Every structure is written in C-alpha cells, then in structure tokens.
Amino acid sequence: MTTEARRKRASISDVARLAGVAVGTVSNVLNRPDIVAPATRARVEAAIKEMSFVPNAVARQLRVGTITTVGVVVLDIRNPFFTEVARGVEDRLALADHTLMLASSDDDPARERKYLQLFEQHGVVGLLVVPSGPDLDQLLEVQSRGVRVVLLDAPAGSSGLSSVSVDDEAGGALAMAHLIERGHTQVVMLNGSHDIRQCAARLVGARRAASAAGLDPEAAVREVQLRALDSASGVEATLALADAPDGLPSAIFCVNDLVAVGVQRALRLRGGTALLESVAIVGYDDIDIASELAVPLTSVRQPTHEMGYRAADLLLAPESAEIEQVVFAPELVVRASSAR
Template sequence: MATKGNGRPRRPSITDVARRAGVSVGTVSNVLNRPDQVTPTTRERVQAAIDELSFVRNASARQLRAGTIRTVGAIVLDLANPFFTEVARGIEDRLAPDEYTLMLASSDEDPEREARYLRLYEEHGVRGVLVTPSQGSLETILALRERGIGVVLLDATTAVEDVSSVGVDDVRGAALAVEHLLDLGHERIAFINGPDSIRQCVDRRAGVVAALVAAGRDPADVLTEVTVGSLNADAGEKAMHELLDIDPSRRPTATFCVNDFTALGALRALRWADVRVPDQMAVVGYDDVAIAPMLTVPLTSVHQPTHTLGWTAADLLLREAAADGDTEHQRVLFQPELVVRTSTAGP
C-alpha cells in the first residue's frame, strides 16, 4: 500500500486500480457504476485489482460530483436516554433502503448546542434534518429551509403549517397515567416533571391536571410536583429523595415520572431507602423503553411507538426531499397506550 508524506498508509484511489488492472480510469468507473457496459473479462480484471488493493470507493466525493449528498442529520435531546436510542433505530431502518447515512447528535436540552449541530450539519451539506427541539422557539431550525435543507420535527408537535412533524399526544398519555393511579385509589400523587422549556414536559403536565380536574379532584389538594433540570436518572433519584423527605402522613403514595429515565432514578432512590414498590410507593413512567419490563419491579409506563416515530419522521423527510419542496407538509400524531405492570398497585 502506498504511503503519504507523513508515513501513514494512503487510501488506494481509482487511479491506482486502473494502473493495476491496466485499464483507463473511465473503465474502472464503468465497472463500479455501469458494469453492463464493460466486457466480463475486463470486469474480472478490474475486480481483481480492487480486491488486491482493498479499494473502497469515496462515496462523499462521488455524491459531491453528482450534486447529491445522501446524508441526513438528526438531533435529539439525550442519546443516553433509551427512548431516543430506539427512535434512532427507526430512523436508520427507514434510511438504509435508500442508502442514506445518518449523522446523530444530542443537544443535551441546550439550545446553543442544538444550534451548533445544526450549523455543522449544514456545513456538511446534509439532505435534511430531523430535530427534537430543545426549546419553544423554532426560528433557528426553520431558517434551514430557506437555505434548501429539509426539516421534520421529531417527537414534537407544532402549529406551524408549512413544516412536517411527528409526535405523540403527550397530554392524553399523561392523563392515562394519572387516571390509572386514581382508579387504584391513590389520593396523593407526585409528579416528577422537567423544565417548561421542553414541550413534552408542558404537555404532560397539562395532561396530569386535566385528568385530576376531569375526576373532580383539586390539583392543589392531590398533586405534589417536583421539577428537575434534566430528564435523566440522577435527576429522578434526587426528586424522589425530596418526596421521601415529606412527612409520611402527607407524602404521596404514587409517583408519575415525566419519562422512564427519571423513573429509573426514582426507583433507585426508593430501593436505597427501603421503600417497597408498589406497596409503599407506586411508580409510573413514560416512554415504555425496552428495559421497562426487565426491571426487578417491571415498570408501568405510557407506551410510545418509538421505532415508528423515527421511521415515520425519516420517511416524511425523504418524501419531501424527493419532491424538492413541492409537497404537502404533514403533522402526524400517534396515540399513546398505558402498559400496566407490577410497579403500580393500590395504596
């Protein structure tokens, strides 16, 4: 293998293949892209040279010459969250048949970090972006469309008519969780929620309140809300410790967590405090990630179609890219389901 000036191996080029096979660069190109235009004998000779040199075509250069970059960028709130890992798999499964590559990043719920990745994706010439917005304003995200980059909002809803989105009815999902706890007989319910800069947290709180009001309960009497800064297990654990500091006579007997990640932390705090689940504290999560039924106490959770969310968002983006902007934007809203397991029971 040839080396660069710094002594490192140099990637074999199409010119190296042509020289090894004793043919023109154009012939090698035809073997790679239009093999039917090359005689079988020549194809075999070129393929032998490719194998000997371990040649791999430079797809980026080829796409640049063709004027089409087959790459899609995605930004989610937190890749450590299993929910977004499962969503990302759905995206990949839709992109793969069309030979698109996925560039994936976490905003960590930080608008500045989100904007930085959007800029990097644009510099790389992605065909479009899928974004779970980290704040209420969509100005930075939607500005990409003016520069020819397709946008689909992922795990989000929007009132903007000319942008596609794929999400879940989080108001209804949270209401399902609270209705379940009320049906079990819980009179004091805690809600571990995230910052109101995240749309899902706002919608899920609205669902909690709506369910209480519909049941004829005063949220001020029933609900204890603890707001955390991040939607992760450590935040959920800290929030549960706050709840356990409440006098047992007034302490909630059930906790609804804004997502399964915070629920994992809440369960960890309960285990360390020797508080039995569900006998002394019922716990409900949200997302129904793959590990929810595998926990020591299987977690009752609001199920979201994670794989379908990612697949559908990627499909909308590819359809809009193929239509070159001449398409009707869609807002897809899936309905959640409550999956009851052994982490919930009556008080």
Template sequence: MGTASIRDVAERARVSVGTVSNVLNRPERVTPSTVERVHAAIAELGFVRNDAARQLRAGRSSTVGLVVLDVRNPFFTELARGAEDAAAEHGLAVILGNSDENPDRESAYLDLFDEQRVRGVLISPLGDVSERLARLRSRGTPAVVVDRSVDGSGLSSVSVDDVAGGELAVRHLIEQGRRRIAVVVGRPGIRQVADRLAGARRAAAAVSDAVIEVVEADGLTVIDGRRTGEQLLSRSVDARPDAVFAVNDLLAVGVLQALVMTGSVSVPGEIALVGYDDIDFAAAAVVPLTSVRQPSHLIGATALRMLLEESDDPELAPRTVVFQPELVVRASSGA
C-alpha cells in the first residue's frame, strides 16, 4: 500500500484539500466536527504530512543547526541543552552536528544545514568561518558563533572571556604560593585554547618569580590528559611543576588520574591543579577539582534567542555577548 496523500485524506473525510490543510495548519478556521472527521481519516490512512515541503512553501524551517567541536565534552552537551530548551519555547528543534575538531566534518555539516534550509545555524568553529557564514546569511540563513568572539566579522557571537578565565586560574595558583606552573594545552590553534593560555601568561607576568611552562597534549580528552600527567610523573621531582592549569576539565581529570593512581604524588600537596569549564563531574573527581566555570547552558540559550531575532529581522546589526567566567575553588588547588 502506498503512502497516503493529503488528497486521499480529503476524499476519505469528504472535504476539500484546502479544508484538510486548514485542519493541519489553522484548525481554528474549521468547525470542530470537520476537524474530528479529518483527524479520523488521517488515523485510518496513516497519513504523515510532508513537513519539509510545507516549510519550503512557507519559507521558514522549524529546525536550527548546531555544530560543536566535540560532543564528548560535557561543556558542549550542556550548551546544546541550553539551545534546545530555548528552541522548544518557540516550537523548534535543534539538529546537533559534531565536527570532532575536523574541518571537513564541520564543512559537511554546514553544507547539510544549507541544503536543509534550516532556520539558522549556531556553530563553535575550528577556525575562521566568517566567509562561509556570510554566504549562508546572504541566502537568508542567519548564523551565530558560540563559545568564541568574532569581532569585526559581521557576525553575532556569544562567548566567555577566556583570557580572563586563564588569568583567574593562574592568579589563584600563584596566590596559593605556586610558582612553577605548567599550562596543559591541546589543539593550541583553537581560539579558546589560545585565549586561556594568554590569560595564564598575563597572570604570571605580574609576579616576578612565577614561571609558565606550556605542555602540549595531543588533544583535549581525558586520555590526552592522562598521558600528559604520566609525562610529568616521569620527570625528576625537582623538574616537576608545583601546579598545573589544564585548559579544560577533561584534560585536568586525566592529569589528576595519572598523578594520584601511583600514589607517589600528593594533589594538592606537591602539585596543585586547576581545570576549566566546571563540568558536572569536576566536583565528583577523586580530589574535587578547582575549575573556571562557564555558563554553558546560558550560552546556548542566549545564542539561540539571538539567532531567532536575526531570523525575524535580517537587518538587525550583529551583536557580541561576552559572559565573565567564575573561579570555583575546590580541594585540588589546596585552598
């Protein structure tokens, strides 16, 4: 049996195709008895309306595309939840794409969202995508950059001041008496990572005997952090840092695992540790993790609402929203 069409529903309910369309889209224009008859016909025939075709005719989609750097990172999961919650308030759905820090995958998702004519695109980009997003906007698809600022690009953005966040983390370690501070970075080409490192250096520059050592991990995962922690452990005691600032909590948790598993290093006694993002299980780590908190849910929700405002008013000037980070102090830093 073929798929039932709107014409089949009209014939079964003994009404016009226009009446069926009104029942689906503007039921207040139809008498209750007719609405009931049409819905009965829909149920009998198993009719499913072609929402994509309806949206194409209307010129407005009920979906928003979201591209994040790494869906495994709870920061991006919470950001996506914020966008979803705000979208639900407007009867919209969010389609999530994970670039996995791969520019080809990022580009493929942007192609897909362009083809699907989504209402708009939210993206945490790998690099500079301003030209690509400008082309989307020229075809009527607005875009908002999340988790980093893009001043001068003609695009709206919602982010956190990551330079201030890195400075908060290292200043805190210095206030705890630490002077040999390793900053564990992964993917240094990513703007957020570079900004957090810049903030760390700025904090250390204000104290004459504070030294920053950049330790580059292979990536930004727990496993990458564990490997980095093992490298630090392999050094002689005198060559080890007395503090570590990891540019995200996944790296910090991995470093913590490496340091405490052997029992040969005390955290925070010998090495104090600070992460970034304040993901849910930072507080539940074997040594509760001091971290720089970002309002991830608020970032996602704010970006979604800005996107809809730009969808409703294409002449709206680009806006930049920058939230301030907050240091959440726990046992890992010795405070």
C-alpha cells in the first residue's frame, strides 16, 4: 500500500481506469453517491481506497470557481487581542462550514500587501483585514474584483468597505478621564505609530478628555512613540523615561496591555514594588491576564470575540447586503493599577 508510488498523486482518471468506469462516474461517486448504482459505487470506492486517492482541491476549485476559505490578516499573532478576535471569526465561520487562513502582517504594509495578494490569488471568498496603515486603496481594488472585504478593528468611513470596529477615541477618552479624575494632570501615553489608526485615535480621545476637563491637551498628554507594540518596547520606553531629566510621570496610559505589562516589568526592575505601586497605569484591550498581574491592570475592554464573530457575519452576508459599519463601544475596567 505504502510501497512505491509516491511520485505522483493519483488522479480521478487513474481511479476510473482501475475501477473500469468513466471519470464522470467517479466524480459522481464523490459528489452525488446516491445517483450511482450500489454495485458500481462499491467498485469505485474500493479503487479509491486501493490507490489512496485524495481529490485535488485545486482542480476542483478551478472548475467550480468558488471556495469556502476566508483570509484573515491581523497585525500581530502574538497579541491576545487579535487571537481572541480570530477566535470569534473562526466560531462564526465554523457555523457556515468555512475555514480560516490566518496571517500576521507585523504592522508592515509590505507584508500586508503580500498576504492580500496571496489570498486573492488563491481565490478566497473574502478577507478580514486589520489594516496596518491608512491606505485602503488595495483593499478597495480587491473588493472591486469581487472578493468580499471587511475591515477589522478599523472604521471604513465612507470608503465603501464594511467594517467592524470599536470607538477608539471614546476608549482613549475613557482612560484619560479616569486618570484625571484620579488627580493626574500630566500623563505619558506610550503609543504606536500614527499610521496605525487605533494609536492615533486613542491619543486624540485622550487629549479630547483633557480639554474637556479644562487642561491643555498637549501638556496633559505627552506622547512617547514606541518601536513596537509589545512588552519589550514597553520595558525599553519606561527605562528611557526613568533615565530622562523629567523622570517618570505619575501616570502612564499604554496603547495596549502588552505594553503595560512591559511598563510594570520595567518599574519593578528599577524600583521594586514601591515604585511599581506609585505610578498609575492604564492599559488597553483587557487581555485575559490583566486581572492577574502583580498589580492588576486597569484597562479598556473591547468586545473581542464579538467583533470577530460579527465581522465574519458581515462577510458571509448575501452578496446583495449593504455596506455596513459596526461600531462597538469600549468599556473601562478599573483595577488596582490606577488606584492612588
């Protein structure tokens, strides 16, 4: 059985020859077994087993045109926020017997472009994309060629794409308003590149909250840009702050929880638990372990699973369905990290 062969996959016509029937009949056994006579069917099935034949999905797809795979491009596969979203997508797709191909663009527009191209060339039925930059042209082009596209975690505005997102300005405002209420008037925000819309929007929201409280927005929220959005750059940035002439601020707003974890790590490294407890920290995403940290993290929660689920829903909607913008509201979860 596993003797030689190997060189080449058996094809439907090999099976047909072995079973002594026409290729069409084999195809029928595969796809509409009920219309072929039991005896013939048995013979064909035996031949299939004998040759350990696996239908070539590529050829099938070429002929049939359609397929049930959805491409998902996220910014960073290691960020629990995205895997939670992906999970929501997967759960929804499973209901429709579709499958998911996941890729991670690493915030890199070139990689994003490459993956989009790859997915499109492979004829996916649709794409769910967390765009790495503000440029939606490629996505619009892809959509104009008949691939369904839904933006994830970014509002599409009037661009003509559907989207599922969270109001990031509101999230930034929630975080800042909370810190102001706790008495902090000078906050450092550890942020990512403004090419990442979420980062820009959260800053805008934070400054808006500062204005609303009668503070000078620029002075109240000082931005520090990170190289990346993970815990390592959180550590790095915090150490740099500590070493700077101004020293550490009384409060730090982090663009996501991983960064906040890094901040906590750096503070502990520098000044132990005392220092760690003296700086107020607010994160973003409310990842699973935010509540289990040494100092449980105040964070802005987004309905991750639901976002993914809903996005997949939009993608699977009938062709005729309208372009739709779904915007979820974020929610602040207060924990010890922002207590006095």
